[in-house]
Amino acid sequence: MAILVDKNSKVMVQGITGGAGSFHTKRMIAYGTNIVGGTTPGKGGREVEGRPVFDTVAECVGGTGADTSVIFLPARFVKDAAIESIRAGVKFVVVVPEHIPIHDMLLVRKEAMKHGCTVLGGNTAGIITPGEANLGIMPDIAFTAGRVGTVSRSGSITYYIADTLTRSGYGETTCVGLGGDPILGSTFDEILAMFDADEKTRAVVMTGEIGGVYEERACDQISRMKTPVIAMIGGIFAPQGKRMGHAGAIVEGKMGTAKEKLDALAAAGAHPARTFKDIPEILKKLGV
Amino acid sequence: MRLYEFEGKGLFGKFKIPIPDGRVASTPDEVDAIAKEINAPPAPKPQVLTGGRGKAGGVKVVDNPADARAGAEELFELTIKGFPVEKLLVEPKLDIKKELYLGVTIDRLNYKLVIIASGEGGVDIEEIAEKSPEKIFRKSLDIDEELYGFDAIEIAKKIGISSELTKQATPIVVNLLKLFKAYDAKLAEINPLVITGDGKLIAADSRISLDDDAVFRHPDLADMGIEKRHEEGEMTPREQQATEWGIPYLDLDGNIGMFPGGAGFGIMGNDFIQYYGGKPANFMDSGGGPTPERLARMLVLLNENPNVKVIFGARFGGISRCDDFAKGVTMFLKEHGLSKPMVCRMTGNMWQEGVRLFDEAKKENPELFKNFEFHGIETPIEEISKRAVELARIAEGGN
Numbered sequence: 001m002a003i004l005v006d007k008n009s010k011v012m013v014q015g016i017t018g019g020a021g022s023f024h025t026k027r028m029i030a031y032g033t034n035i036v037g038g039t040t041p042g043k044g045g046r047e048v049e050g051r052p053v054f055d056t057v058a059e060c061v062g063g064t065g066a067d068t069s070v071i072f073l074p075a076r077f078v079k080d081a082a083i084e085s086i087r088a089g090v091k092f093v094v095v096v097p098e099h100i101p102i103h104d105m106l107l108v109r110k111e112a113m114k115h116g117c118t119v120l121g122g123n124t125a126g127i128i129t130p131g132e133a134n135l136g137i138m139p140d141i142a143f144t145a146g147r148v149g150t151v152s153r154s155g156s157i158t159y160y161i162a163d164t165l166t167r168s169g170y171g172e173t174t175c176v177g178l179g180g181d182p183i184l185g186s187t188f189d190e191i192l193a194m195f196d197a198d199e200k201t202r203a204v205v206m207t208g209e210i211g212g213v214y215e216e217r218a219c220d221q222i223s224r225m226k227t228p229v230i231a232m233i234g235g236i237f238a239p240q241g242k243r244m245g246h247a248g249a250i251v252e253g254k255m256g257t258a259k260e261k262l263d264a265l266a267a268a269g270a271h272p273a274r275t276f277k278d279i280p281e282i283l284k285k286l287g288v
Numbered sequence: 289m290r291l292y293e294f295e296g297k298g299l300f301g302k303f304k305i306p307i308p309d310g311r312v313a314s315t316p317d318e319v320d321a322i323a324k325e326i327n328a329p330p331a332p333k334p335q336v337l338t339g340g341r342g343k344a345g346g347v348k349v350v351d352n353p354a355d356a357r358a359g360a361e362e363l364f365e366l367t368i369k370g371f372p373v374e375k376l377l378v379e380p381k382l383d384i385k386k387e388l389y390l391g392v393t394i395d396r397l398n399y400k401l402v403i404i405a406s407g408e409g410g411v412d413i414e415e416i417a418e419k420s421p422e423k424i425f426r427k428s429l430d431i432d433e434e435l436y437g438f439d440a441i442e443i444a445k446k447i448g449i450s451s452e453l454t455k456q457a458t459p460i461v462v463n464l465l466k467l468f469k470a471y472d473a474k475l476a477e478i479n480p481l482v483i484t485g486d487g488k489l490i491a492a493d494s495r496i497s498l499d500d501d502a503v504f505r506h507p508d509l510a511d512m513g514i515e516k517r518h519e520e521g522e523m524t525p526r527e528q529q530a531t532e533w534g535i536p537y538l539d540l541d542g543n544i545g546m547f548p549g550g551a552g553f554g555i556m557g558n559d560f561i562q563y564y565g566g567k568p569a570n571f572m573d574s575g576g577g578p579t580p581e582r583l584a585r586m587l588v589l590l591n592e593n594p595n596v597k598v599i600f601g602a603r604f605g606g607i608s609r610c611d612d613f614a615k616g617v618t619m620f621l622k623e624h625g626l627s628k629p630m631v632c633r634m635t636g637n638m639w640q641e642g643v644r645l646f647d648e649a650k651k652e653n654p655e656l657f658k659n660f661e662f663h664g665i666e667t668p669i670e671e672i673s674k675r676a677v678e679l680a681r682i683a684e685g686g687n
Contacts, residue, residue, distance in 0.1 A: 101502035106431035109399045137607045139637045154552020159604045213397045234556035
């Protein structure tokens with residue numbers, strides 16, 4: 001078991017003929033990911049790495065049965081591409097490009113909710129279920145199949161944590177990159193709920209960082225979970241970051257500093273870790 | 289991207305939100321000319337990208353237009369929170385009966401737009417929100433949801449706008465939301481929205497912040513003279529240099545130069561150093577897949593910073609490659625030489641090739657590497673952090 005993606009996922013790539021799209025398609029296939037095809041408008045009928053290219057997502061879904069899509073397109077095309085996938089019935093969309101306009105992501109999120117689709121990103125390194133599927137740009141070097149799930153805003157932090165879990169013998173069920181953009185397709189609480197429902201995931205490591213609002217939103221979920229959560233927040237000592245302005249501060253209240261985030265998560269029942277090497281020690285205490 | 293008050297008011301004018309009849313001046317002479325033209329007591333306001341102008345002595349009302357020049361000369365001397373005053377917006381003084389607040393922003397937690405209104409404007413709206421939240425009215429909307437006239441009337445009533453003024457208020461609310469959507473705003477505030485003695489609603493100040501990532505689809509902003517800019521405070525010379533090179537960089541007050549990978553570990557690495565008793569001299573983000581040239585420039589920033597006593601390097605190659613990392617570090621060592629100790633860990637994508645390149649360069653010129661301590665995946669990053677703190681203590685004369 002795993003969450004969101006496994007060896008049976010039928011994965012397509014939007015922007016498959018582009019530089020990044022074709023490069024990472026090759027890498028994902030080499031890992032063993034079940035890539036079934038892709039799209040580039042105007043290039044239907046070609047092949048990339050032996051996979052068929054279509055003009056539209058609906059054609060790709062019709063021709064290959066794709067249920068998952070990874071987007072490798074410039075930010076300005078992401079709104080259109082994501083909504084195209086969502087409306088064609090794709091159930092999981094990974095948005096790798098960064099700097100997606102905020103208003104675009106609000107609309108993508110609304111469409112995704114309406115159609116029961118999960119979106120990750122923008123600016124995510126992707127998601128990996130070790131030994132089964134690797135979607136996005138994560139290197140396979142740090143990952144081993146195992147029993148701990150991870151969810152993080154940042155790619156590099158995901159590698160450090162997976163490396164720690166791999167070396168300490170725990171391994172990972174699935175590692176999820178939420179993304180670094182200011183508005184994200186999915187939030188910590190939603191991914192944590194999926195891990196909680198996954199039988200094989202015995203504990204989850206979540207790493208957030210200063211700024212934003214998504215870590216606080218995880219608290220309710222953590223307090224309801226049977227699966228233990230280890231939490232790390234980057235920026236404990238960082239000077240207060242920039243805010244969105246007065247009205248933004250009102251809406252978000254006092255949320256945002258790393259200390260406040262970590263305190264709130266701990267109060268909800270998460271086990272705080274300061275550095276990576278704390279993680280295996282906490283897992284050991286928890287009997288994972 | 290934050291707009292100047294006059295730029296925001298320009299957008300208000302475009303969306304038929306009433307604004308004072310003002311003009312922008314860059315010299316006391318221009319202020320004098322405008323003051324004569326508007327034929328009313330002029331109120332020149334410094335145009336800076338920060339709040340708190342009033343507190344800094346930056347708002348002046350001159351009762352006699354003939355005194356405008358002298359008042360302006362004083363204002364042009366001011367520096368407000370690090371911003372020198374280069375432009376003044378000269379407007380006729382308003383006869384203010386009441387000050388209200390109207391704003392639109394994004395509720396990221398719930399993925400909604402939210403209109404915020406209050407019968408108490410002109411002051412810090414955050415304070416009102418904290419002390420008397422009942423005085424603030426909010427209405428949430430989906431990004432593609434329309435705001436109807438009757439919604440706007442409801443908002444106007446909630447903040448105490450009288451029946452006879454609703455005809456003026458309704459289009460202001462509707463159009464502020466239109467502006468917000470049309471220009472990909474993160475924040476659009478009228479604070480205060482004033483009711484004048486003769487019963488008019490006027491936007492007396494503007495605060496607009498646009499989404500940097502959406503500026504590409506608003507080429508007309510450049511036609512209006514609105515271009516990408518930095519928002520808060522004055523940058524240090526090093527921050528300016530880093531910005532020119534496209535490197536996210538912040539000076540901090542410690543002595544350990546941070547040379548990390550992406551922003552995620554860029555932030556967390558600074559925490560690690562402080563857990564072990566050290567103090568970072570900076571925050572930096574290499575970005576994904578940095579080129580050797582970019583990495584070398586990151587090191588130049590630290591090498592030339594006299595506050596930096598030791599450099600801490602960390603590379604976990606994902607999308608980025610360790611061979612590029614080794615090339616960048618070697619390029620820097622050859623061109624500039626390391627003037628302080630550096631401790632560094634490198635693993636991940638292409639690490640074998642990275643190690644080979646380091647070994648080769650070191651064999652060629654061992655002198656270059658004499659201050660350089662190198663570790664691979666076998667040494668946990670926590671140990672590297674501790675070592676950096678220890679080296680910094682030694683460099684400062686400790687033991």
